Amino acid sequence: MNPASGPQTVLIEVIDVPSPRIVYLNGAFLPFEEARVPIMDRGFLFADGIYEVSAVLDGKLVDNAAHLARLDRSLAEIGIRNPHTLAEWEKLETELVARNGVSEGLVYMQVTRGVAERDFAFPPADTPPTVMMFTQGKTIVANPLAERGAAIVTVEDIRWKRRDIKSVALLAQVLAKQVAAAAGVAEAWMHEDGLVTEGSSSTAFIVTKERVLVTRPLSTALLPGITRAAVLRLAAEEDLRIEERPFSVAEAKDAAEAFYTSASAFVMPVSTIDGHKVGEGRPGPLTLRLRALYLDIARGG
Incomplete structure (x- = not known):
């Protein structure tokens, strides 16, 4: 997809909504209540992280390639390696939206520099980044x-x-x-x-x-x-x-x-x-x- 050609959409198959709210954290789809991030995560300690938000409309991601390109740029600007390719991000978003049955709303993505003992300097380069995602249902089109x-x-x-x-x-x-x-x-x-x-x-x-x-x-x-x-x-x-x-x-x-x-x-x-x-x-x-x-x-x- 070419962000320069205008808002792009990705078809998402919406499935039955499970009773718990599902989030994504470090490789796993989890019930909201079970998701935990260590207190030594640099996003919590230093706001050392990047986030991005894509809209969902009629069960489709809106202009998603451009949002993911901006996520990649922001991560590069502060020296955090992007943990996923565009295709991998899109697959995760699609599954998360489907698991939560979101027809209209948002997908939130966040990447921090990861978990390490508190120190202002960057942790070792091989420290895994923390990756977190969740969805929110929201009325966008019929907003009064x-x-x-x-x-x-x-x-x-x-x-x-x-x-x-x-x-x-x-x-x-x-x-x-x-x-x-x-x-x-x-x-x-x-x-x-x-x-x-x-x-x-x-x-x-x-x-x-x-x-x-x-x-x-x-x-x-x-x-x-x-x-x-x-x-x-x-x-x-x-x-x-x-x-x-x-x-x-x-x-x-x-x-x-x-x-x-x-x-x-x-x-x-x-x-x-x-x-x-x-x-x-x-x-x-x-x-x-x-x-x-x-x-x-x-x-x-």
Whole structure:
């Protein structure tokens, strides 16, 4: 599969759901209650690990090859060997989704540097990485937020400088999400020097009053979103004007439309930012068009 050709789907045969929730840990499919990781795992001690998330829609993995390519890149960036080939990962995901009978939701994958006596330096090179996977059922398509638009807040971006690596060190994102939760809204957009970097678990987009689609260019300041890339390809195919450039919180509030993208939200319209209506305060036509296009190809259309 070629990630550059657009979201790819992998057919999964959904079987009867067993009574226990099944997870994958270090070569074995186990009931959730039986899965155990040693306290000396470096993911637990140092957040020394990488994770990835793929969506499941209609019993199929969405854009999975691109997600696995990003997993491979993130692992390489911090010097953890990838324990599986793309085909091996895909086989594990497929079986895990089938064992849990997931029709719509997520597959979570995590690889840490493994188990070793606590020391900041890397353990011996032959230390086996810890591999863990689980599924979550989730309503993605019929999410009510997609109809009325999500309210979001803005927060200062306090993360480290290598945000292009999908690290399990997510404390700053957790704190941002908690600000959003306390405000009773769906997401937080983070900013530095007044410029939006990205959402706490998403990529930020705006549509200007001149109907230009704007999102921040890729760099170490933000994660290379897989759904982001797919949406930009769709926008180009639709001959939409695109600008990859920084934009400010003020510009976002004054935009005609805004939305965010992620594996778990697809294309999510934004109705308000910090209580300020974006456009008419409801999902805009360009956002809804891009969401419909993405859903179509995610379903194999």
